[in-house]
Amino acid sequence: xxxxxxxxxxxxxxxxxxxxxxxxxxxxxxxxxxxxxxxxxxxxxxxxxxxxxxxxxxxxxxxxxxxxxxxxxxxxxxxxxxxxxxxxxxxxxxxxxxxxxxxxxxxxxxxxxxxxxxxxxxxxxxxxxxxxxxxxxxxxxxxxxxxxxxxxxxxxxxxxxxxxxxxxxxxxxxxxxxxxxxxxxxxxxxxxxxxxxxxxxxxxxxxxxxxxxxxxxxxxxxxxxxxxxxxxxxxxxxxxxxxxxxxxxxxxxxxxxxxxx
Amino acid sequence: xxxxxxxxxxxxxxxxxxxxxxxxxxxxxxxxxxxxxxxxxxxxxxxxxxxxxxxxxxxxxxxxxxxxxxxxxxxxxxxxxxxxxxxxxxxxxxxxxxxxxxxxxxxxxxxxxxxxxxxxxxxxxxxxxxxxxxxxxxxxxxxxxxxxxxxxxxxxxxxxxxxxxxxxxxxxxxxxxxxxxxxxxxxxxxxxxxxxxxxxxxxxxxxxxxxxxxxxxxxxxxxxxxxxxxxxxxxxxxxxxxxxxxxxxxxxxxxxxxxxxx
Numbered sequence: 001x002x003x004x005x006x007x008x009x010x011x012x013x014x015x016x017x018x019x020x021x022x023x024x025x026x027x028x029x030x031x032x033x034x035x036x037x038x039x040x041x042x043x044x045x046x047x048x049x050x051x052x053x054x055x056x057x058x059x060x061x062x063x064x065x066x067x068x069x070x071x072x073x074x075x076x077x078x079x080x081x082x083x084x085x086x087x088x089x090x091x092x093x094x095x096x097x098x099x100x101x102x103x104x105x106x107x108x109x110x111x112x113x114x115x116x117x118x119x120x121x122x123x124x125x126x127x128x129x130x131x132x133x134x135x136x137x138x139x140x141x142x143x144x145x146x147x148x149x150x151x152x153x154x155x156x157x158x159x160x161x162x163x164x165x166x167x168x169x170x171x172x173x174x175x176x177x178x179x180x181x182x183x184x185x186x187x188x189x190x191x192x193x194x195x196x197x198x199x200x201x202x203x204x205x206x207x208x209x210x211x212x213x214x215x216x217x218x219x220x221x222x223x224x225x226x227x228x229x230x231x232x233x234x235x236x237x238x239x240x241x242x243x244x245x246x247x248x249x250x251x252x253x254x255x256x257x258x259x260x261x
Numbered sequence: 262x263x264x265x266x267x268x269x270x271x272x273x274x275x276x277x278x279x280x281x282x283x284x285x286x287x288x289x290x291x292x293x294x295x296x297x298x299x300x301x302x303x304x305x306x307x308x309x310x311x312x313x314x315x316x317x318x319x320x321x322x323x324x325x326x327x328x329x330x331x332x333x334x335x336x337x338x339x340x341x342x343x344x345x346x347x348x349x350x351x352x353x354x355x356x357x358x359x360x361x362x363x364x365x366x367x368x369x370x371x372x373x374x375x376x377x378x379x380x381x382x383x384x385x386x387x388x389x390x391x392x393x394x395x396x397x398x399x400x401x402x403x404x405x406x407x408x409x410x411x412x413x414x415x416x417x418x419x420x421x422x423x424x425x426x427x428x429x430x431x432x433x434x435x436x437x438x439x440x441x442x443x444x445x446x447x448x449x450x451x452x453x454x455x456x457x458x459x460x461x462x463x464x465x466x467x468x469x470x471x472x473x474x475x476x477x478x479x480x481x482x483x484x485x486x487x488x489x490x491x492x493x494x495x496x497x498x499x500x501x502x503x504x505x506x507x508x509x510x511x512x513x514x515x516x517x518x519x520x521x522x523x
Contacts, residue, residue, distance in 0.1 A: 062413050086417055092410040095514045096432050109418040109428075137514045 011035040012161055012193045013059055017068030020054055021218075028054040030218035031068070038160075041187055041194045043204035045250065046214030052197040053089075055219065056165050059195065060086050072161070085154035087164040091146035093138040093153075099125060100134040103152045110157070117156075124152040127186065144175035148182070155186065162187075164196045168203075177238075180207055201254070205246045206238060213253045223253035299483035304490070307483040315472065319491050322453050322468035325381050329388025330449035330499065334442060336389075337396025341434075342426065344397075345404045355401070362394040366452060370459035379460055384468065387456025392445035396438070403437025404430045436515050439507035446503045450496035469495070 013036040021027040028051035036042050046052050057063040058070050061084075072084070085106075093102045100118070103125055107117035125134050128148040138146055147168060154162060164183075168176040184207055187194050198204050204211050205228075213223035228246065281301045287293075288300040295303060308315065340358070344351040366387060373383035407430050415425050457470025467475065469492045476485040511518035 060413075060417060062416065084417065086414065088410045088414075090410070092408060092414065094411070094429070094432070096435075105428075106414075106418045109415065109420040109424055139514055139516070 011037050012073060013195070014071040015059075015068065016071075018055075018058060018065045018070060019067035020051075020058060020063070020065050027218040029058075029065075030220055032214075032219065032221055034212065034221065036193060036195065039191050039193055041184075041207065041209045042196065043208035043211045044195065044197045044214060045201065045204040045211055045254075046199065046219060047216050047254070048199050050214050050216050051219035052199075052214060053165050055214075056086075056163050056195065056197050060084060060163055062086075083157070083160040085157060085159035085162050087150055087154045087162070087167045089166045090170055091138065091143075091150040093146060093149055095138050098135050098137055099130055099141070099149045099152075102138070102149055103156050106153060106157050120156055121152070124156045125149070127155070128152045128182065142175075143171045144179060147171055147179060151179075151183065151186075155190075158190075159192060162192050162194045164194065166197055166199065169199075176203070177206075183207065201247055201250045202238070205243060205250060211250065213250065222256070223250075225249065225253075296480045296482050299486060303483040304486045307481070308487040308490075311484055311487070314467075315469070315487060315491055318467055318469040318472045318488065319495055321381070321466060322384075322450070322457065322470060322492070323495050325384040325456070325468065326388050326449045326453040326495065326499065328381070328385035329390075329452060330392055330446060332385070332389040333393040333396050333445050333449065337393045337441070337445070338400050338438060340393075341397050341400030341404065342431070345401060345430070351401075358394060358397050361390060364390065366391055366455050367459070370456055373456070374460045377460075379462060383460035384453050384456035384470075387460070388449040388452035391452035391455075392448040395444040395448065396441040399437045399441030399444075400434055403434025406437075407433045436507075436511060436517055439503065439511065442503045443500060443507070446499035447496045450492065450499060454492055 013034065015032050015034040018029055018032045019027070020029045032055065044052050044055065054063065058065055059072060061070075061072070093099075094105065097105070100121055103121040104117045107120060112120075122131075122134065125131055128151050130145060130148055130152065133141060133145060133149075138149070141149065147170075151167070154164075168179045171179065180203060183194075183196075196204075196207060209228050210224070210226045211228065212221055213225070214220065215222045225246075285300045285302060288298055299307075340354075344355055369390070370383070370387055373386055377383040377386060411429055411433075412425070415429055420428070453468070454470035454473065457468040458474055461468055461471045463471055463475050469488050472488045473485060473492070476482075476488060508518045
């Protein structure tokens with residue numbers, strides 16, 4: 001179930017004193033240290049606008065820090081991030097392509113031949129439960145289905161590191177819980193490292209092995225709760241006392257910091 | 262399906278017939294001279310009597326307008342792609358495309374005759390000059406509005422410049438490009454007609470613009486109306502052609518063309 005992290009292996013992500021501010025002097029991130037070992041499922045929890053997305057973009061190499069260092073898989077260049085996949089807040093599918101051709105896209109851009117990418121895409125589409133909708137266009141899908149197609153597109157390259165930026169924020173609560181369960185099952189079946197940004201306390205508590213709580217802007221780490229993988233993560237978990245206890249601790253961590261400027 | 266077509270066609274058809282009846286009646290009742298305003302029946306008569314000349318005129322003008330429009334489509338999209346390839350190229354050239362929009366065609370047409378002589382070439386170029394601007398502007402706007410998240414996705418996937426253009430930015434701009442082409446189709450006909458005013462002869466190979474000019478000088482107002490009506494129909498046909506192409510290309514995925522028929 002849980003992917004045991006080898007203490008000897010170098011961490012997949014290492015952040016040291018990372019700082020990023022934007023034009024006008026808004027400091028988004030102010031000195032974040034974070035190490036994520038191989039195979040871990042980490043939730044980054046924080047209030048809206050606290051710089052969580054900025055942090056994810058820095059790790060993906062889509063943005064550069066102004067201070068400190070961001071090391072992913074031992075390097076800091078975009079090339080070191082080759083086996084990385086990114087899932088956005090909305091599905092962001094190409095509207096003129098079917099689900100099948102959307103999921104094939106990353107392989108197509110990498111120059112993989114047609115037969116191979118078609119098979120790989122079909123497999124990932126089946127894994128997220130969209131096999132029946134493979135030939136449909138994004139406009140013909142529900143929000144939850146579009147998000148699952150987006151997830152399949154991220155998984156199709158068999159990434160080592162999966163970055164998700166509030167991926168299910170735009171879908172309804174019931175759909176989101178089902179997507180969370182599906183994502184967790186997918187993670188358990190692969191040995192992928194997951195960094196999951198969310199502002200939902202219950203979502204973080206349900207999904208993650210480890211939860212890093214960030215303060216309001218400028219973002220700093222205010223709590224780091226490791227080793228949360230006690231119970232099996234099924235729908236039942238949400239009603240268990242241990243789950244409520246964790247939710248209470250997260251509330252406390254977020255509230256404790258809300259008082260400081 | 263048939264009833265939907267009927268529903269779409271009947272009201273404008275009824276308006277058209279009614280307006281013509283009123284026109285016919287008023288012109289006869291008030292004895293308006295035919296050189297000022299001929300009745301619809303006289304226009305239909307002129308159309309029948311000069312069908313050969315008018316058909317040849319429409320074919321000649323249509324050819325020039327189509328050449329100019331095709332040039333606009335190809336050169337307009339190419340120019341927009343070039344300008345969006347680098348910020349400095351856009352800054353250097355984009356302001357001058359506005360010149361194409363503001364240049365008075367009637368004033369520049371004699372210059373076209375000086376450079377290109379008479380015939381189909383200057384007329385097609387006139388059609389091109391007035392119709393290329395909306396293609397450039399709409400293509401540039403469409404490519405600029407590419408979803409930034411998708412640009413990030415292509416960057417992360419290590420996509421080449423070529424892939425970024427052909428698989429993301431151009432398809433993303435397609436609805437805007439078609440919007441530009443729809444405007445350009447009508448403008449190309451206007452450009453061709455105005456071009457003919459200056460750059461063609463009266464005679465065997467007179468286009469519809471030349472015929473309009475000739476009939477107006479001869480005070481054949483009924484033939485003039487017939488020629489003007491046909492020129493409008495030509496513009497309408499070209500607009501319809503582009504609309505059909507847009508519907509075929511976009512109906513599956515773009516909300517602007519999601520209806521059941523064009």
